[in-house]
Amino acid sequence: MFPRRAPEGALSQQQRDYLTWAVGMGTMLPGCVATMEYLDINLFSIKFRGPARVSNIIQWESGRSTYVVMHTTCATIIRHVLGASDDSPESFATLCEIEQILGHPCGGKIAGRFCDVDYKAAGRVDVERFWKVVGPDDGSNDFDWQRFQCSGLSWVIARPDVFPKFTHEVSPMRLAQIGCPKADTCDIITTQPVDILTLLLAYLLNHSLLSLLSTCRLLRHHALTTFQPIARAHTLDLGWAIPLEFEYKCAGPEVAPKLAHPTNSPQHGDWWLYLSHAHKKSSMRARRRIWALAHELRRAYLEKKPCSGYEDIITEKNGIKTRVFQT
Numbered sequence: 001m002f003p004r005r006a007p008e009g010a011l012s013q014q015q016r017d018y019l020t021w022a023v024g025m026g027t028m029l030p031g032c033v034a035t036m037e038y039l040d041i042n043l044f045s046i047k048f049r050g051p052a053r054v055s056n057i058i059q060w061e062s063g064r065s066t067y068v069v070m071h072t073t074c075a076t077i078i079r080h081v082l083g084a085s086d087d088s089p090e091s092f093a094t095l096c097e098i099e100q101i102l103g104h105p106c107g108g109k110i111a112g113r114f115c116d117v118d119y120k121a122a123g124r125v126d127v128e129r130f131w132k133v134v135g136p137d138d139g140s141n142d143f144d145w146q147r148f149q150c151s152g153l154s155w156v157i158a159r160p161d162v163f164p165k166f167t168h169e170v171s172p173m174r175l176a177q178i179g180c181p182k183a184d185t186c187d188i189i190t191t192q193p194v195d196i197l198t199l200l201l202a203y204l205l206n207h208s209l210l211s212l213l214s215t216c217r218l219l220r221h222h223a224l225t226t227f228q229p230i231a232r233a234h235t236l237d238l239g240w241a242i243p244l245e246f247e248y249k250c251a252g253p254e255v256a257p258k259l260a261h262p263t264n265s266p267q268h269g270d271w272w273l274y275l276s277h278a279h280k281k282s283s284m285r286a287r288r289r290i291w292a293l294a295h296e297l298r299r300a301y302l303e304k305k306p307c308s309g310y311e312d313i314i315t316e317k318n319g320i321k322t323r324v325f326q327t
Contacts, residue, residue, distance in 0.1 A: 005040050010145045011157070018159045023075035025068045025095040030056065032092045036069060042139025044069065061138045064107035068099050073161045073247075073287070077294045080244050082301070101301055101308045109133050111141050114297065116304065122296035123289045125153060160287035163243060164277035166260040167270040170224050174270070181218035190218050194226055201230050206275075209234070223272055231271035236262055240291035241278040 011019065022036045022044065029046065036044040039057070044067075046056040060066050070078060076085075082098075084091035099105070102114045109131050113119060120126035130144045130151075148154075185191055189212075192200075201209060209230070213223045223231075235241050242260045243251070251259060260274055278284045305311055 005038075006143075007145055010149065015157060015159060018161070019071065019157070021072055022069045023072055024058075025070075025075070026099050027096050029058075029067065032096050033087075059138065061107045061111050061141075063138070065104035066107055066112050068105060069112065073159075074290050074294070076244060076246055077240075077287075077290055078297065080246075081294045081298045085244070085246060097305070097308075097310050098297075098301060101304050101310055102297075107138065109141055111139075114300065116300040117293070117297050119293060119296075122292045124292070125156065125289070127153065127156060155282035155285045156289065158282035158286040160283055160290050161243075161247065162281070162283035163259055164274055164281060164284070165258050166265055166274050168266055169268070170228075170270045170273075174273070175221070175224060178217055178220050178224065181216075181221045185216075185218060190216065194222065197222070198227065198230065201227065202233070206234055224270070225268075228269065228271050229267045231275050232265075232267055232269075235260065235271055235275050235278065238278070238288075240288050241275070241284065 006016070006019075020038050022038060024034045024036045024044065024046065025032065030048065035047045037047060039045055042060050044058050044060055046058060048056070058067065060069060079085045079091070079095065082094055084094040102116055105112045105114055110128060111131075119128070127148070130148045131141055132144065134140050134142045189197070201212070204212065213219045213227070242262065248256055248259065248261065257264075260271075
């Protein structure tokens, strides 16, 4: 009868709704990639596409291994980093190769995890200590919600698809808080032409950049006006800080304009405010961890693929390259 749902009060209704749904991947699943619903007793229901409401029940852990099943946003990020975001045969083949190359995910206390993926190093925190096996049967792992709630790691289960609101222009209130900068300065930094400062600031890391811009009123004013494109570049370079293209499509016409976008959002919008919120919100902290875990899985996948028998063969005929999958 394990693993069970979280007890009442451990999750908000939004979190509970999010954690109920997942995406499964693998050759043993109908369609190779399937939407799944968690049923509370080591079981998932596979939801088939189409008008007919048909479902199939699978046992997640069996024989001390599990199906490849991920929460929806985790699956979206995994597909992105593996270059398999679309529903093409090539993308489905890549997703099916995950379990073929890395092996089936483990069962027991570390159910759902791949042996070759370093979860603790990539995510910087590890929740393995909160899991325990309470019986000899498959799926007999249980999560210690009471210890977890006292650990200070509640951000780990924040919904990673909740983004800060992007402000298309700097508010007058933000500018007023800085006040009027001094007209004349004499230090070596603020006396430089703006184009020179822009060039130099592009080479600084986030921490050094923010420290420098906060040193005086003039630089803070420049940050909110002239240097917004620098904040934009830093935000986009993070990768995890803005929605992926699939997430934009799912957002809908009312929500999408409020999301930061690499081309649709203006360069002189309040990117500094957005970048600040991206580093503070629990949802974005959780997303950053998932992003790191996805890249760690990609590393293990690419490292083992050449010796796995699933290395792709690229053929070329009449100048056209074709990917041939080994079988």
